[in-house]
Amino acid sequence: MSELPRFLLDHLPTASATTSRPHITVTWAQSLDSKIAGPDGQRVILSGPESMLMTHWMRSMHDAILIGVNTLILDNPRLQANLLPPSLSLPPPQPLILDPKLRFPITSRILNEWNTKPDQRGKTIRQPWIICGDDVSPGRVKEVEDAGARVILVKLDEKGHIPPSSLPSILTSLGLKSVMIEGGSKVLSTFLHCPTRGDGSRLVDSVVVTVAPMFIGEGIGVVPEGEDIGLPVLKTVHTEKMGKDAVMVCEVE
Numbered sequence: 001m002s003e004l005p006r007f008l009l010d011h012l013p014t015a016s017a018t019t020s021r022p023h024i025t026v027t028w029a030q031s032l033d034s035k036i037a038g039p040d041g042q043r044v045i046l047s048g049p050e051s052m053l054m055t056h057w058m059r060s061m062h063d064a065i066l067i068g069v070n071t072l073i074l075d076n077p078r079l080q081a082n083l084l085p086p087s088l089s090l091p092p093p094q095p096l097i098l099d100p101k102l103r104f105p106i107t108s109r110i111l112n113e114w115n116t117k118p119d120q121r122g123k124t125i126r127q128p129w130i131i132c133g134d135d136v137s138p139g140r141v142k143e144v145e146d147a148g149a150r151v152i153l154v155k156l157d158e159k160g161h162i163p164p165s166s167l168p169s170i171l172t173s174l175g176l177k178s179v180m181i182e183g184g185s186k187v188l189s190t191f192l193h194c195p196t197r198g199d200g201s202r203l204v205d206s207v208v209v210t211v212a213p214m215f216i217g218e219g220i221g222v223v224p225e226g227e228d229i230g231l232p233v234l235k236t237v238h239t240e241k242m243g244k245d246a247v248m249v250c251e252v253e
């Protein structure tokens, strides 16, 4: 798969996305028993090489890649499109972390690997941007900024979350036209449960799910226990077999 898969081009944001209405894609990889990680949040490689490469193509199609702080702490991910040939010189995605209390570990890879100039391989990695509550102490904000991250303060909702419905306006204020929300479970749940944006239009534009033919058993579900009521109705717009996995592209009805 040396080219962007056609079905992604057909259904995900392209140049038509605008900063005034950023495109929101929610995506994850799951087992047949609807788990996204193992016991205690242990990372599991669910995607085979083909669907993992597809995920990196998807990353390259979005301005930003967003995860919750637990995923950052548990997985220490890179959130880049490393599997794509550097010769394509695609703009690197912007890592965005939802981190209400600013627990961000300053030992994380995304903080220690970003650069202002391309490295020897010609690769640029963007500075991580952390979205946290406006009640975090100025001392802690300074500590994280001094370590090299950008901190964005927002008003939290009554659950102490970054309010999902306010993400579009946050993206607009940051000049981002699209975001790929990768998880984990709590973040997937709050975004899937929130139907609309501030302007009344639907919040989530696309849902892309990789289903791997395996069972995890005990582990972290796609949404946390007890949160599987009130999830939106999805319409499948495309299904693709990728190696051992099935990839479904859906829209919220």
Ligand SMILES: NC(=O)C1=CN([C@@H]2O[C@H](COP(=O)(O)OP(=O)(O)OC[C@H]3O[C@@H](n4cnc5c(N)ncnc54)[C@H](O)[C@@H]3O)[C@@H](O)[C@H]2O)C=CC1
Residues within 6 Å of the ligand: 027, 028, 029, 030, 035, 036, 037, 038, 040, 041, 042, 043, 044, 046, 067, 068, 069, 070, 071, 072, 074, 075, 098, 099, 100, 101, 160, 161, 162, 163, 164, 182, 183, 184, 185, 186, 187, 188, 190, 191, 220
């Ligand atoms: N298979 C897959 O595709 C993926 C799997 N994962 C797995 O997910 C697990 C982590 O999931 P969780 O523990 O559920 O944590 P999470 O990564 O969803 O982070 C949750 C935290 O984010 C913060 N937060 C801020 N705004 C929020 C909002 N609007 N909604 C929800 N949380 C918000 C809260 O502090 C909350 O505790 C890890 O084990 C990781 O391996 C994560 C991403 C993708």
Ligand SMILES: Nc1nc(O)c(N)c(N[C@@H]2O[C@H](COP(=O)(O)O)[C@@H](O)[C@H]2O)n1
Residues within 6 Å of the ligand: 028, 029, 043, 044, 045, 046, 047, 051, 052, 055, 067, 071, 075, 076, 077, 078, 079, 080, 182, 183, 210
């Ligand atoms: N697409 C996909 N397939 C899997 O099997 C996965 N475990 C994940 N996890 C997500 O990818 C992040 C790791 O990314 P890097 O490769 O380090 O850039 C991880 O944190 C999850 O968000 N995704």
